[in-house]
Amino acid sequence: MHVLVTGAAGSIGTVACPGLLDRGHTVSGLDRVPEPEGFTGRWFTADCADPDAVEAVFAELVRGGGLDAVLHLAGRPTESSLPEALESHVLTTAALLDAMVRHGVPRIVYASSNHAVGRTPRRDLLELAARPRPDTFYGVAKVAAEALLSLYVDRYAIDAVATRIGSFLPQPESVRALSTWLSHDDAVRMFDACLTAPDPGFAVLHGISANTRGWWDLEPGRALGYVPEDDAERFAGRVAADPARDETEAAHVGGPHVTEAFVRPALDRAVGA
Numbered sequence: 001m002h003v004l005v006t007g008a009a010g011s012i013g014t015v016a017c018p019g020l021l022d023r024g025h026t027v028s029g030l031d032r033v034p035e036p037e038g039f040t041g042r043w044f045t046a047d048c049a050d051p052d053a054v055e056a057v058f059a060e061l062v063r064g065g066g067l068d069a070v071l072h073l074a075g076r077p078t079e080s081s082l083p084e085a086l087e088s089h090v091l092t093t094a095a096l097l098d099a100m101v102r103h104g105v106p107r108i109v110y111a112s113s114n115h116a117v118g119r120t121p122r123r124d125l126l127e128l129a130a131r132p133r134p135d136t137f138y139g140v141a142k143v144a145a146e147a148l149l150s151l152y153v154d155r156y157a158i159d160a161v162a163t164r165i166g167s168f169l170p171q172p173e174s175v176r177a178l179s180t181w182l183s184h185d186d187a188v189r190m191f192d193a194c195l196t197a198p199d200p201g202f203a204v205l206h207g208i209s210a211n212t213r214g215w216w217d218l219e220p221g222r223a224l225g226y227v228p229e230d231d232a233e234r235f236a237g238r239v240a241a242d243p244a245r246d247e248t249e250a251a252h253v254g255g256p257h258v259t260e261a262f263v264r265p266a267l268d269r270a271v272g273a
């Protein structure tokens, strides 16, 4: 399968690209910044929020033999103002979806986030049926991007899988991450499963490893063929407890994003600059 990975120079992209190559896929990379050292496929330095730039990339890839799927990782992984968040997550997704429709590319796998439901209080099991409940403008933009994917699945002959990623890290660094960790290897397993699952239509899953302390339902991922193998628990002895912080972070899905530190005006463009 030929996959265009956006945000290919980022922390997840630099793990996903070689991982998908190892699994037999052909990988082309796109990012606002030049290709990282060691990248072996075709590279496009472009802004995903610019529809003309995205169209040029698709036209070139389709001319060069076709494209089967997009793995959309490009985007700012932190809080910002609402306009910045919408551009980074919704407009980029829109430009890619329009190009997919024009060029007949049938599947997109999206890096959504737990922050789409971050204000959901802690419960025994976080099910996907939880209503969209963002904790930040970042989370609002992820909810909107998921809604856009759903709309395009209903309107056009494409499949879209949104992965609500927890904490993508080499290893967990906080007590919260002992339940929300997504290991590098499991991330590759997850993306591969989402790219190749037969006829998912519009689907959502929790992007975490098989953590002993995990409380987000793993069944939606398993239904798509994502079977996580790693468990954050093996790092538990190396994670320093911080009782006040840990208790606050354990209260909601979104952990620290639910604290006062993230409460700010929606249109304050200086935020996150």
Ligand SMILES: NC(=O)c1ccc[n+]([C@@H]2O[C@H](COP(=O)([O-])OP(=O)(O)OC[C@H]3O[C@@H](n4cnc5c(N)ncnc54)[C@H](O)[C@@H]3O)[C@@H](O)[C@H]2O)c1
Residues within 6 Å of the ligand: 006, 007, 008, 009, 010, 011, 012, 013, 030, 031, 032, 033, 046, 047, 048, 049, 072, 073, 074, 075, 076, 077, 078, 088, 092, 111, 112, 113, 114, 164, 165, 166, 167, 168, 169
């Ligand atoms: N890292 C995590 O734990 C985590 C958790 C949940 C969701 N996510 C989501 O996963 C995605 C990737 O996160 P990451 O941690 O790799 O972030 P990152 O900042 O390390 O990488 C993002 C990459 O996207 C590129 N980029 C940003 N905007 C772009 C644009 N408009 N056009 C082209 N390239 C652009 C950046 O240059 C960067 O290389 C993001 O959408 C983020 O919201 C990450």
